[in-house]
Each structure stands twice: as structure tokens, then as C-alpha cells.
Amino acid sequence: MSRRTPRRTLLTAALGVTAGLAAVSPARGADRPRGTAATAATIGSTVSNRSWSSGLDWRTGAARGVRVRDGLRPGIALAEPAGTTDYTDPHTGTTARWEYATWTSPVHTLPTPANEVIASWNAHTPQGSWLQVELRVGYTDGTVSPWYVMGRWAAGDTDIRRTSVDGQGDTKTSVSTDTLAVDAEPAAAGLRIAAYRLRLTLHRRPGTSLSPLVWRVGAMGSNVPDRFTVPASEPGIATGRELTVPRYSQEIHKGQYPEYDNGGEAWCSPTSSQMIIEYWGRKPSSKDLAWVDPAYADPQVCHAARYTFDYQYQGCGNWPFNAAYAATYRDLAGVVTRLDSLTDAETLIAAGIPLITSQSFLPTELTGAGYGTAGHLMTVTGFTADGDVVAGDPASESNAAVRRVYRRREFENIWLRTKRYNASGKVVGGTGGVCYVYFPARPTFRQLWALRAVGISC
Missing domain, CATH: 3.90.70.10 (Cysteine proteinases)
Structure with missing residues (x-):
């Protein structure tokens, strides 16, 4: 079993406050819910999962030193560095210099204002490279959060130690490992997350042509009702269906x-x-x-x-x-x-x-x-x-x-x-x-x- 600390209790509060998007608005305008099968099928849900993964998606973002790589699996890579930065790994004490470039998503307006947001990403990081994923949210009171680090990540563990970042908060929200949540008192008063942006920072060793290749980034916002019990569903489309999945014991x-x-x-x-x-x-x-x-x-x-x-x-x-x-x-x-x-x-x-x-x-x-x-x-x-x-x-x-x-x-x-x-x-x-x-x-x-x-x- 995992020793993961249980997530904060989700709190229910009245909604209906409009979002102040100007605080997080991008140069190219907000990315609003689309009329796709995904949004149509989930009407009534408090969960919204938005990802950027297509060539068109990547081109809607704001790029500094990043280029779009087309193909069967489009992504973004570091082209020309936007600058250099020194990073001291808190888990090794090692300081190293890195070239970096950034990509920032459009604002995504949540169909239902959320009390939690969780980011996820898919990427390749060859040795000598890594990436940072950040999240910034706009609140239903028209204010905006700072940029929160949701992960410093590499597929390997020789360049940096992949890590979450503790101690992040702004009196309205805070980060618990991988989850950004509205704090208890603001949530009880009705505050919610109305919109968000994601920012990727791609790092590589100076003077090399290495680069992370990011295929997908997104986030899930939700405002699940506060409850000890949930409605029961009836058996349906997969009744009697079992997939052949390998079985491993921890x-x-x-x-x-x-x-x-x-x-x-x-x-x-x-x-x-x-x-x-x-x-x-x-x-x-x-x-x-x-x-x-x-x-x-x-x-x-x-x-x-x-x-x-x-x-x-x-x-x-x-x-x-x-x-x-x-x-x-x-x-x-x-x-x-x-x-x-x-x-x-x-x-x-x-x-x-x-x-x-x-x-x-x-x-x-x-x-x-x-x-x-x-x-x-x-x-x-x-x-x-x-x-x-x-x-x-x-x-x-x-x-x-x-x-x-x-x-x-x-x-x-x-x-x-x-x-x-x-x-x-x-x-x-x-x-x-x-x-x-x-x-x-x-x-x-x-x-x-x-x-x-x-x-x-x-």
C-alpha cells in the first residue's frame, strides 16, 4: 500500500461567480471549452480535463525559443535558448547552468469553476535535459495566483532528481505534492478556480543540441461534491468483460x-x-x-x-x-x-x-x-x-x-x-x-x- 498523505477534503460552496480572466489572459485570447464529443459527453460533470497535444494546439501557445515538431506525434522542442539559468538541486546540493526555452498555453476557462487542479504531461528527456511544469490560475473573484511549480521532471535521475515543490501558496490556494487546491476558508466562502494557464520550461546543457520533446501537457480541474457516499451506478456496457492485464504483486x-x-x-x-x-x-x-x-x-x-x-x-x-x-x-x-x-x-x-x-x-x-x-x-x-x-x-x-x-x-x-x-x-x-x-x-x-x-x- 502507498504511504501517500491523503488529499485535502473537498469543500462544497455556492457557485455562479463569473471569472476575472483578464488577470491571466494571453496575447492570443482565451482557450474556451470546445463543442467536441469530450465536452458534450460530460455535461453535468464537475470534471474538465484539457490537454494540448496537436500541432495546432502547440501553435496556439506563446513560445520563447521553442519550436513545434510536426509528425505522427506532434510536440515541442528547444530550438534557440531564451536564456540561461543556474539550478541548485535541493536533493543533491549540486548547482549547474542550463539553457532554457518556454512555452505557455492559452488561458483555459473551466466549464465549472474548480476547487482542485492537477497537471499531467508526456515527454522525452534525453540525458542532459529536463523540464519544469508550472500552473497559474485565475480565481472567481477576479484575482490571479502566482506561478506554481507542479513538477521538475526528467525521465532519468542523473541530471536532476525529479521533484515536487513544497511550501507554495498565496492565502487562497496551495500545492500539496501534485495537486493545487483552494484552501479551506476561501473555499467555504465560495472562492473557486475559474481558469488556468500552463507553462513549460525546457532545459538542456549549454552548448548542446539536446532538448526535451514534450508531446502532451494538460490539467484536470474539478469541483467534486463533498460527500461520504456517492450515487450507485447500474451494471452497463462492460458487464462480463475482462481485459487480459499482467498481474504483479508489490x-x-x-x-x-x-x-x-x-x-x-x-x-x-x-x-x-x-x-x-x-x-x-x-x-x-x-x-x-x-x-x-x-x-x-x-x-x-x-x-x-x-x-x-x-x-x-x-x-x-x-x-x-x-x-x-x-x-x-x-x-x-x-x-x-x-x-x-x-x-x-x-x-x-x-x-x-x-x-x-x-x-x-x-x-x-x-x-x-x-x-x-x-x-x-x-x-x-x-x-x-x-x-x-x-x-x-x-x-x-x-x-x-x-x-x-x-x-x-x-x-x-x-x-x-x-x-x-x-x-x-x-x-x-x-x-x-x-x-x-x-x-x-x-x-x-x-x-x-x-x-x-x-x-x-x-
Whole structure:
């Protein structure tokens, strides 16, 4: 199980205040919700996931030293440096000079003002390069936040140590690892996030032609109702459908590489990620795995833990870092989002797309689990003929025991709620339906339809 700190409790408040977009307005105007299948299919949802990934998308942003690379998978790369900067890595103490260039998105106006925003990105960073992802939001009172660092990231760990940044806030919002949230008092008074911009800063060693290549960046804004219980969904389109997903246990890695979140017992997130990555036919090479002790089974799970590890959070459960890790594999994309019900999960499963869900629960709240947790990731790989959830639960004693069947009503509630009681009877938060979705960068028509139906643009 993960030792991730539970997310703040989401607060409900009256909406209806118009956004003051001038505070974050770009030179080329605001990027407003489109009349696409994604927005049409999610009417009534409080969740909005907007990504920039096409050549047209990249050209709508404000670029300083960045060029658009067209092709089957368009992206942006560093062309001419906009300047140089010195960065002292807080986890190594090493200071180095880097050339950099920036790309800034248009303003995205949220269909429903949000109390949380989570960014995610897909990129390639060759050795000698890295990127920084920042988020700036406009509030419903017309004011604007500072730029928040949502991640300093590299696929490897030799140039910088990938990290979240603690201690960021402006009396209205603050960053908790990978999530920007409206603080409790402003939220209770009705303040929400009305719009946001993203900024990418691409770094490389001076005098080289290296560059990160960013294929996708986006963010999910949501205002999930504050609740201990959620409405029950009925079995639907994926009833009786189960995908053939590899099964890996985190528990067989106990004690291995304790420098990465105390070893395998806390590796639910990278273990789940590795299951889905391999479902799509990708896997690290033998060269990639050469650093792992050959006596260890399933060395790719150790590899996933190392390359999702957040050196500030001191864990492998940073949500966007897991999605970014998945996208380092050939032609895979990954996003962090929220879904509204198991009906949405069925839409993905019916199209052949498994997902990874984040939840917390007492032992009595999930029949058959045999444990309780303050935060845990597992895969959803199908549904039984009765509509119950078929899960790949890495908190199992062996790979053979990973396949579990959990009662639909129980699973849906522990995943989608925003409040719960812990073992001491204290009210604590829930994730409100957070999940990772990994899919081909060039999805089939059926996959594309399913992704758009749950609000994921491609």
C-alpha cells in the first residue's frame, strides 16, 4: 500500500461567480471549452480535463525559443535558448547552468469553476535535459495566483532528481505534492478556480543540441461534491468483460531498494503502472534493467519504482509522475483525471482501456481486500457478469493472488467519495475518483470515442 498523505477534503460552496480572466489572459485570447464529443459527453460533470497535444494546439501557445515538431506525434522542442539559468538541486546540493526555452498555453476557462487542479504531461528527456511544469490560475473573484511549480521532471535521475515543490501558496490556494487546491476558508466562502494557464520550461546543457520533446501537457480541474457516499451506478456496457492485464504483486518486493519509498510494500502506484504499461505491449529492455539485482523477480517493478520516485515527497505515488513514466514508453500517452462513476470506467473497459484508481478505506469497507489503507492504487481490468469490479490489486501476497473481485457498490463508494472516517473515527479526505488512464498515442476510433466520452481529449 502507498504511504501517500491523503488529499485535502473537498469543500462544497455556492457557485455562479463569473471569472476575472483578464488577470491571466494571453496575447492570443482565451482557450474556451470546445463543442467536441469530450465536452458534450460530460455535461453535468464537475470534471474538465484539457490537454494540448496537436500541432495546432502547440501553435496556439506563446513560445520563447521553442519550436513545434510536426509528425505522427506532434510536440515541442528547444530550438534557440531564451536564456540561461543556474539550478541548485535541493536533493543533491549540486548547482549547474542550463539553457532554457518556454512555452505557455492559452488561458483555459473551466466549464465549472474548480476547487482542485492537477497537471499531467508526456515527454522525452534525453540525458542532459529536463523540464519544469508550472500552473497559474485565475480565481472567481477576479484575482490571479502566482506561478506554481507542479513538477521538475526528467525521465532519468542523473541530471536532476525529479521533484515536487513544497511550501507554495498565496492565502487562497496551495500545492500539496501534485495537486493545487483552494484552501479551506476561501473555499467555504465560495472562492473557486475559474481558469488556468500552463507553462513549460525546457532545459538542456549549454552548448548542446539536446532538448526535451514534450508531446502532451494538460490539467484536470474539478469541483467534486463533498460527500461520504456517492450515487450507485447500474451494471452497463462492460458487464462480463475482462481485459487480459499482467498481474504483479508489490508485496514480493518488500525490502528491495528501500531508498525508493521504503521498498516494495509502498509501491502500489508503480506496480499498477507497470501492469498497464505491459498490457499495451511495452516493457523496459534488458539494458534498462541491468541495474536491478538479478535475484529479484519482476525487475521491471523495481525499475518503475525508481523512475516514478519523487525525491521531495519521498514516495512513488506522485500521480503525474506515474503518468509521465508510462508515456516514456513508445507511443503511449498518460493522463491523470477523475471519473464520475463506474459507468465511465465501463466505457473505457468496453473499448479495451484499463485504468488505475486511487482510493482509501477501512478493512470493513471493501469485502475481500483483507486490509485497510489511507491511500492505495490498483488497476480496474473488467467487470463480472453481475457488474462487480475485477481488479488487479498489487497489495497481494503473490502475483497469482493479484486478481480480485470487489463488490461494485463498495468499490464505487470508496473510490469516488471525498470524505470518510478513518480507524480513529476522524473525518479525513478521499480522492473523489482520481485515476490514471494510459492509452495509445494514436488510438483506434473506438478507443478515441471512449476517451472523449469520459472527457479525455486526444
